[in-house]
Amino acid sequence: MAVKSNFASGNVLTASDVNTYLTNGGLVYITETSASGSATTLSINNCFSASYNNYRILIDYFQPATAARTVFMRLRSGGTDATGADYYFALAGYFTTAAAVSDFNSAGTTSMTTGLYNSGNTLGLGAASIDLYAPFKTERTYGLVHSAGYDSNFFYRTGIIEHNLTNSYDGFTLLLSGTGNITNLRVKVYGYRQA
């Protein structure tokens, strides 16, 4: 539904207009959750649907139980992860000291990075914002990642993620680069309004 854009000075803003704006924001909230600290993976089911083509996923407040972990992602459907070696990613970035972060890339592996990395089991080091394109459509899924992390100094990494199968997915799983539980992690999912 198109948002009305021709208000003029002196017009009355009706309840209907307000409701239209509230239900048609650019980003529409879908769901959120937090890690309980007792599991090694965190999955969200039924967050992707035909209602939206594209999604924004925000991840923050990360703390691994064991030091030095990256947060990875897998797409899933019907409660089952896509586990084939069909994930691709390429990220690059810089530390706040101006030193370059090691390039982080993979072509054909079993998960894709979110870029979020915490070098110690310290609460809340880093965050990630991911735009995910068409995960529910029977097309390849692309994503753009912007992430902040910490390894003795703060750094950013940005780049692309890609899943090469043309399957439809209704959710995703977050998992760590190594063993151990996710002590803390917050995730919010939004859909991009279609029109």
Added chain:
Amino acid sequence: MKPNVEIHDALTGETVVREMTDDEYAELLATGRTAEPVDEPTEP
């Protein structure tokens, strides 16, 4: 003992924590995840 998985359902708002199934655990191990992960940022 296998690790737990946590699953949140966006439709119902319910969250469940349960032990991994044998298949899920095998898939996790197949990713090559170890206690000493590689390919991480390096200290400047």
